[in-house]
Amino acid sequence: MEKRALGRTGLEIAPLVFGGNVLGWTADEQTSFAVLDAFVDHGFNAIDTADVYSSWVPGNKGGESETIIGKWLKANPAKRDQVVLFTKVGSDMGVPGHKGLSQRWIAEAAEDSLKRLQTDHIDLYFSHWPDPDTPYEETLGAYQKLLQAGKIKAVGASNLDAGQLTAALKAAQTKNLPRYDVLQPEYNLYDRDKFDGPLRDLCMRQGLGVVTYFSLASGFLSGKYRSKDDLQKSKRGEGVGKYLDDRGLKILDALDQVSASQNANPAEVALAWIIARPGVTAPIASATSVDQVESFAKAASLKLSQDDIATLDKASI
Numbered sequence: 001m002e003k004r005a006l007g008r009t010g011l012e013i014a015p016l017v018f019g020g021n022v023l024g025w026t027a028d029e030q031t032s033f034a035v036l037d038a039f040v041d042h043g044f045n046a047i048d049t050a051d052v053y054s055s056w057v058p059g060n061k062g063g064e065s066e067t068i069i070g071k072w073l074k075a076n077p078a079k080r081d082q083v084v085l086f087t088k089v090g091s092d093m094g095v096p097g098h099k100g101l102s103q104r105w106i107a108e109a110a111e112d113s114l115k116r117l118q119t120d121h122i123d124l125y126f127s128h129w130p131d132p133d134t135p136y137e138e139t140l141g142a143y144q145k146l147l148q149a150g151k152i153k154a155v156g157a158s159n160l161d162a163g164q165l166t167a168a169l170k171a172a173q174t175k176n177l178p179r180y181d182v183l184q185p186e187y188n189l190y191d192r193d194k195f196d197g198p199l200r201d202l203c204m205r206q207g208l209g210v211v212t213y214f215s216l217a218s219g220f221l222s223g224k225y226r227s228k229d230d231l232q233k234s235k236r237g238e239g240v241g242k243y244l245d246d247r248g249l250k251i252l253d254a255l256d257q258v259s260a261s262q263n264a265n266p267a268e269v270a271l272a273w274i275i276a277r278p279g280v281t282a283p284i285a286s287a288t289s290v291d292q293v294e295s296f297a298k299a300a301s302l303k304l305s306q307d308d309i310a311t312l313d314k315a316s317i
Contacts, residue, residue: 001043001300004281007181007209009154011084011123013046015275016300017211019286020049024064025057026234027288032068033075038293040082044300048184048211048284050088050128051113062093063116070118080119086211087113088158090128101131106142110151125152126184129159136171144178156182158213162198169206180208187212187280189221189251189270189316190243200279215274215283216267217243223252223259223266247316254315258308264298271299273312 003012018039023032036047053065066087073080089109092099099105113122125146127139146152157168157180165183172179183203187195191214203210216222220243224233231241255266262269267285274283287293304312 001297003045005209006084006124006154006211006281008207009124009181009209011154011209013084013211013282014044014300015282016044016271016296017046017048017086017282017284018044019213019284020047020065020069021053022065022286022288023049023053023068024060025054029068029071031288033072034290035287035293036069036072037076038290039287039296040079042293042297044293044296045082046084046086046211046282048086048213050091050126051109051116052088052091052093052128055094062091063112066113066116070116074118084123085117085119086124086126086156087117087122088126088128089113090131101127101134101139101142103138103142103145106139107145110146114151121150122152124154124156124182126156126158126182127180130164136168137175137177140168140172140175140177140179147178154181156180156184156209158184159186161194162202165199165202182209182211182281184211184213184284186214187274187283188215188217189255189273189312190217190248192316204279209281210279211281212274212283215285216270220244220248221251221255221266221270223255226252250315251312254311258304258311261308262302262304264302265295268295268299268302269304269308269312271296272302272304273309275300275302276304276309 001014004015006013049065052062054060055062089106090101143155155178169179185195218239220240225240255269258269259266271283271285274280
C-alpha cells in the first residue's frame with residue numbers, strides 16, 4: 001500500500017490511520033484483536049490511541065485502549081516493527097494532577113502509556129489539548145527528555161488553532177527545543193472551518209504532517225443516520241444529532257451521488273475526499289468489524305474525479 005511521509009518525523013504511514021478510541025468501548029478485546037490483525041494485514045500501519053481512551057465508559061478509568069493494543073502486540077511481537085503507534089497525553093484522567101502538559105505529568109504519563117502498550121517506545125506522542133497553565137517551553141522540554149531517552153520518536157499536537165500552533169513553533173525555535181511535527185485536527189466534510197484556511201496553510205508552509213480525527217463525523221458520514229429515529233442505532237448515535245440539519249442532509253445527498261458513480265459507500269467516499277485534500281497526510285477512522293477494515297482498504301485506493309470532489313465541496317461549503 002502507498003505510504004506517505006508524516007511531515008518531518010521520518011515516519012511513513014499508509015493513507016488511513018486506525019482510531020483506537022473504540023477499543024475497550026464498542027469493541028471488546030477479542031473483536032479488537034481481529035480488527036487490528038485485519039488492519040495490518042491490509043497493509044495499513046498507523047494506530048492512534050490516547051491515555052484517556054476509553055474513560056467515558058461506565059466502569060472504565062482510562063488506559064483501556066492502550067492496554068488492549070499492548071496485549072495485541074505481546075501476542076504478535078513481530079507486528080511491533082510493522083506499526084507506527086500514536087498516543088496522547090494531557091486529557092483529564094480523573095485523578096488529581098493527572099492531566100495537562102506539565103513536565104512532571106508528561107514524564108509520568110509517558111511511562112504509564114509505555115507499560116500499557118507493552119513497548120519500549122512510542123512512535124508519535126501528542127499533546128492532546130492545549131494547556132494554558134503550562135508554558136510551551138516546559139512542555140517541549142519534557143518531550144526533549146523523552147526523545148533523548150528514546151522513549152518517543154516524534155512529537156505532535158491535537159486541537160491547536162493557528163495562533164496556538166504558531167506560538168508553539170516559535171517557542172521551539174527560540175529555545176532550541178523539539179517542535180510539533182504533526183497536527184491532529186477535527187476535520188471532515190461537515191466540520192471544515194477549524195482546519196481549512198490559516199491552520200492548513202500554516203501546516204503546509206511549515207511541513208507538518210496532518211492526521212484528522214472525527215473523519216466520519218462520529219459516523220454521520222457513513223449515511224446510516226438520516227433521521228432522529230436513526231440515532232438509536234448505535235452507542236455513538238447521541239453525538240450525531242447535531243449533523244442532522246439542512247447542510248448535513250445536503251452533504252449526504254452529495255455522498256450518495258458520488259457513491260453511485262464510484263460504486264462505493266458513503267463512508268468510503270468521505271474518507272477518500274479527506275485523503276485527497278491538500279495538506280492532509282491521512283484521516284483517522286475507527287472500525288469495530290473486519291468488514292469495516294476492508295472498506296478502509298477500498299477508501300484508501302479510491303480515486304475521486306475532479307467532478308466528484310467539486311460535488312462534495314459544493315455541498316459542504
